[in-house]
Amino acid sequence: MMWRIAYLIWIGFTLIAFIGGEYWYNFRNGNYFYRKSDLETKQKRIHEKIPADVYERLPVVTWDDVNTRIASGAQLVVAEGLLFDIRKWIRIHPGGAKILHRVIGTDITNDFFLDTSDQSKFTFDQKDSENRHSMIQYNTLKKYDDTSSFDDSKQKKAVLKRRSIANVFDVINSSSFKNSRVATHHHSTFATTKLASMVIAKVNEYSDNLHKIQQVESEHNPHVFKRYILVNKEIVSRSDARRPVIKLTFQVINYEQLPEFLPGDYIEILCHIKGQVLLRSYTPLQSDKEKCFSIIIRVYEEGLMSRHLMKQLVGFEIKVRGPFDISNQISPVLSPSSPNSSNLSPSNLNPSHLSRYLSRYYEPSPRHILLNSLSNDKCWDVLFMIAGGTGITPMLQLIKYHLNYLNQSPDRNFKLFLLFANETISDIFYFKYLEHLVAASNGKLKITYILTRPPPNWEELSGHINEDILCKWLSNNYIPDGLDQITENGNSTYYMKRYMQALIQDFKHTIKLITCGPPLMIDSIEESLNNIGFPINDKAIFIR
Template sequence: MSGPPFISDMVLNLVNKTMARYEGRLGKSYTLEEISKHNTPDDFWVIVRGKVYDLGDYLMMHPGGPKLLFKHGGKDATEDFEGMFHSRNAKAILEKFWIGKVNMPTASSSSSFLSPNNLNFKSPNNLSFKSPSPKAATTLSTTTLNTTSSNTSTTNAPPSHSKVEKSIILSKVKIHKKSKHTENTYHYQIELPEEHLNLNWISPLSHVSLSKHHDSQDSLDFKSYTPIKQTDDKKYLEFLIKGYDNGNVSKHIHQLSEGDYLSLKGPIETNESFNFGNQKDYLLMVAGGTGITPMIQILYETFYGKNKPNEKLKFILIYSSNSQDEIIYKKELDQMKEEFNDRLFIHYIITQPKSDSGFDEKTMKKGRINQDLILTCLEPIIIKIIPKMITDAMDVLVCGPVQFNNFQSDELLRIGFKSNQIHLLQ
């Protein structure tokens, strides 16, 4: 059994601050017109599944950055929230900020505000997101999961210059290949629908959501996974998926065999606050466990992809694993390091080495990633860029469990990185 969701004291203090404003008024119904007025950083409401949340106090704490939330101020954020995988912790945090519900208009309403062109709230049978303009278009414009006679459904958003094409499909997909990678991690090849082979499945920092497949798609439990690469013929996406005893989706996937089916939703942009193309000198990547997968995706696309998104950027990867045996994709990472040794610097951090056997002191360090260890890994770079400050030379990507991300964020702030340089993926 999994434990209760974790909510930090800092977030709980923000919840208490918010709830103090609604004493005696919780559960009130609000019209769409009323909700639409709450769209500033100091007065920020959103709708998710017909419920109203006041996230003004939480806006700056959002792991994906405030911009990812802010575009939904006073609007319905259901599609983005459901399209982007959110952990149990994230869902529990959202519910803490609940203040009321949406008072749906009657069909006879003559208000121009409630005309179909302006109505953002979605009925249960049609959750198609309506953006007022391309500039305000949602990054995660996803389709809802109502079953039709076909195996694939698609939602198209207005044109955009975002990294990931604004077309999210929901489809029944087949497991083409499955092989064991580590003790509890498997490598999968998932067959893509032929009509969607050319979507941007592996653009840096994109992911998909996977679920067990049912004929009825209602209330599916999706989990986000990062495709590491797409085969040269574009027919298959490759994943590394770790199984967890308390993980409903991963546990189910590990029980499946080649030829079995999953439901796939994507491609979805993982983090809007980070612009990969704008990185100039170095990118620091801090990964814990399966948090390595988006980093591998970026490295594959950078070094082997056809687009070569940033040909001058250098990477420092600090990767934490419980033991030497649990390092995911080590062979491939070492091969990349050898091939691109002037652009890729890897530091393996082992928290609980099984024994000295297989422990390479040249490439591995014992312990946990903290301020001192990060600075030790960065020393060769610091010497190269003097007198420039290390914090001026790079942004940081962090991916791992929620508590890992929060701890690393604090350690990076202590080093001197600014909050807008630290991009958390979770």
């Protein structure tokens, strides 16, 4: 209650100061809020407030330069093709500091003037249809499903326990702005003039031509961070999971189209946490809701980014760029950096590292090596997938891609096999959705589970993935051409040798094995595959 009273008092003083200053400014200058007709014409409203001599002297920078400065701790925004330093304004912003921290490093043109005609409609807390399917009756893991639901009220109480005015603002805003963006409004001529006084540069991807500015804003540039609104949070792990797994669904804010996410695409999320600039890579999953995508993250106690995302309230925004092709990370020739997540704290990265991580410009790769370049529809005839933990997300991309083509061409013949590895039963997540995919595949997808520490009466595979398990899993699921009449006859070594020879010589089908998971696990699988003679150079991809 005390926090709410303090909040109302703060808002009252802020409104009095803001309205008083606004009217004094308008009286002195004869200016008022922008008329609706002015807003609809989308004139260069900020440009008009910048003296011509100041504008001409402005240096020109690129988004590459902007990203580098953001990583160094700069507090910059872009609007109408201009770069502004808002560091001094953040502390006294009437709407609070946190709302400005969320827009650092992005283009705020539409947000500053609240062009609502270009904004999407938001529906918060609505689950994808994939999660509304009932559990398949023949699911062998049905008795182990114990997925808990997400309680947003508990999340808000947890935020309030951290006891800061900014956190109180967040909770009140998220409760007050239902199915709309949080705390957005038209800015006045006074605010526009104030922002214009903070200009420091021009962004060279834009030009002085207004049409060009609008065109660049509407195009999707994967190297530029854009803000997406969080519309849903779901827990997809069991209630007894040691580390919860959550699914976050985001939606585009303005009129731009959501980019198409292909298997192997990843995005990068940028956040400012405890004085650090953090960048993390995640696998986006196309949602069945228009203009939405999801990510799946496992929350670690020591994980700054995962805990930060877990605490975000529905209705707030996050900074994302991409998609990028994972081929750039897998191929030794194209990989400029480690695929591991980056901690971009100015305290532990020098300028060269900052440029390398945050301001790197990946050239769009035409490869998309997770797809079959020899097929018109890019689908594999036979696809083996091995995933550990959240390494399943690229496999979900692949499965959904193949099943989408199956819906378009029901006669398309392919076989998908997934080996999902976890330590305990509580570590497995997304039970219902995985079984929904199996049911929707019309027999073309088979999922096998393996646990290193299984519960009593566990009927699936157990232990670590080694040569024996790989041999049985491969041979039990797919028989290459020419091997139908060969039986094991008690000599498994001889059989697997023949099996691998037949697999190599199976030119009738395109075959691929893709693995993703913890590096040590992938190293072990690669060694085991090599030991049993699997053609890893031609038919395997390892994502670490």
